[in-house]
Amino acid sequence: MVERVYLYDTTLRDGTQGEGISLSVEDKLKIVHKLDEIGIDYIEGGWPGSNPKDMEFFEQVKHVRLNHAKITAFGSTRRAGIPAREDANLQKILHSGVQAVAIFGKTWDFHVTEALQTTLDENLSMISESVQFLKENGLEVIFDAEHFFDGYKHNPDYALQAIQAAEAAGADCITLCDTNGGSLPQEIEAIVQEVVRRLSVPVGIHCHNDGELAVANTLAAVRTGARHVQGTINGYGERCGNANLISVIPNLQLKMGYQCIPEEHMKRLTSLAKYVHEVANQVPPSNQPFVGKSAFAHKGGIHVSAVLKHPETYEHIPPESIGNKRRVLISELSGQSNVLYKAKEWNYDLNKYGSRSREIIAKIKEKEHQGYHYEAAEASFELLVKQALGELKDYFTLDHFKVFVEKTGSETFTTEAVIKLHVNDQVVHTAAEGNGPVNALDHALRKALEEFFPMIKNMYLSDYKVRVLDEADATASKVRVLIESSDGKEKWSTIGVSTNIIEASWYALIDSVRYYFMKHEDALKDCPAYQLHTVKS
Known part of the structure; x- marks a missing residue:
């Protein structure tokens, strides 16, 4: 029988502690739907006692119908010297309406005495009484043993006492946290194995990526008995991030033989990763393992x-x-x-x-x-192949163009492009203004071609990049221009190279138009200029 590993996603809480990551309540709700669809077991929505946004999320998510996942809240054990029932943070967890909660407590004696500035015995009471209070109020309780691995390496007896206090109070799962992210896989394996031997409740793992080992450490923990895994989508998180569930899931399920999500949902991993990057307004790393554009x-x-x-x-x-x-x-x-x-x-x-x-x-x-750099401009490469095979149509040919840039006494620059083209046997001579020389040239080219190819109105330039190739030549340097174009449905990239930035831009620009015409040649049959000739190789 295939063993089950339960997934706990903390993208909406721990993930948003990463630099540059910010999610609105609406963003969080969108991600909740995607995580539920793929089969995540627990979705941590935030810390109800920390800010109004998280409280609003918990109010809104009450109205969301989920097929599989449980929404969980996050919080800390009671404060020192205050009864659990009077602790404001614990009360807010109850008011959030969740069925499950993850509360963290100190398991490293150094943190107890220096950060909390309380006694070791009081900390054990804080853990025990907080877990018991939440259990008495009907919640499933996951105890996050903060700094457990550092604490165990410094004082194993006390670290074990802390998690045993949580277990005795009724915790449903004890999650061991490598909060500083500095442990090695062999350390994780040995310590998890010892904890699993001593506890009767399920053991979980929560790793940070400061040593770039969060995924490896998570797999090591599962290998030695952990069956509850915490992490974030795309590895978002404080400092260097958390264990990346997008990498953890296929490693566990496809390579180690555990069941994490329904098999038929594995094909959704790439789209999930891209979706969360998009909602979080992050550029997807092309080399992201498994799901990145360059991964295969x-x-x-x-x-x-x-x-x-x-x-x-x-x-x-x-x-x-x-x-x-x-x-x-x-x-x-x-x-x-x-x-x-x-x-x-x-x-x-x-x-x-x-x-x-x-x-x-x-x-x-x-x-x-x-x-030239064709791996970044596959549209230009396809045109090159078509031309070499003698199959590229001659949609138009350039006679000449001129670009004028004028600055008056004011701060305003004006730019105008004049262009003369041959389309079949007709000569088209036109001009257009633009916001800079490339924009003016683009407008003039479109204006010249619209009469013959009305479909050109559907395409537009969506990105424009320039790179200097040999900086040592200063203003005489060769430049590479990459243009990304779109028709609202598809995108394609073209390239031009020259010591003249306008010439390089022109090459990329006409490749973009030619590629669009080539890909929609059936539609050109209705255009006035359909009688086309083949470009000579």
Whole structure:
């Protein structure tokens, strides 16, 4: 029988203690739905006694219908010298309306005497009486043994007395916390094993990532008996963060054989990670394990060749199993396998073109040497392939353009672009103003093409980046321009390189338009300029 590991998510509380992480009540409620859908057992909403926002969350979440998860509150043991029933924080936990609570107490004697400035015996009473009070009021109680591993290493007898006091008072689970995040996996294993031997209630683990070992330490704890795991989505948390449940879950379920969430929900992990990043207004790290954009990205030609034959040669799990996908990158490191794979994605069988694939590779290496970076601009790469195969249509050709920048005596700059194009046998000559030279050029190009290709109104530039490639040349440096475009449904990236920033921008700009036309060629049949010729390679 597969053993069950229960998941306790603290993204909404411990996660928001991370620098730059802030969630509104509405944000928290959105994340609650996603965590419940994937099968998280406990969702910690916050500390009712700490701020009005958390109290509002607990009021709002009462009206949320959940299919699986329990909403839990977080709090501390009673204050020294105050009866549990009179402690304001414990009373607010009761008023929050939750079914379960995680309360933390000190288990490191150093913290008891120096941080709380009370006696060791009083601290044991604080733990015992707080747990008992909450149990008497019908709550499921998870005792978070704060600083347990540091406390155990300093004074094992007292650390054990603290968690045994919680157990004797009726705690349903004892969670051992590596609060400073400095323990090593072998230390975690040995200590958890000893605790599991001594306690009769389930043991949990709560790790911080200060030594970049939170996930490893969590797995080590489960391996030696912990069956309750606390962590956050994407590893958010104070200082260096908490154990990342997005990594913990597949490691436990796919590699160690435990059941964490329903098997059919594993494919939602990538979308969950992205969703929480989006709600928290964080940029997803491309190299995030399991779910990052680069987690299954292959660049070296030898790697790609092997992956095409047997994916497991360079992939530790099938990317589809957690909702991610394999990507093959194009760069100066590319071999023939990279080009063949990318072409196959676009339904081109380059094998039938013989030496063309090698010619394309040579062209890529030449362009990359000039400063192009095709792994960041796959739309430009696809255009390059189509042109090399003689299949890229000549939607328009440039005669010339001019860009004028004028500054009057005031602080205002005005920018105008004049452009002359050939569309089939017609000449189009127009001008447009813009907010800077690239914007003006974009407006002029659109104005010139709208009569022939009305669909261009649907696309727009969504991002524009410039990088100087050789700073030593100062203002004469070569620059790389990356443009991201969108039609509201899809996004694509194009690239241009030149010592002239306007020229580099133009190359990226026309690639963006050509790519959009190429991808919607069926719609072009209704356009006045459909009689197109092929671009010469």
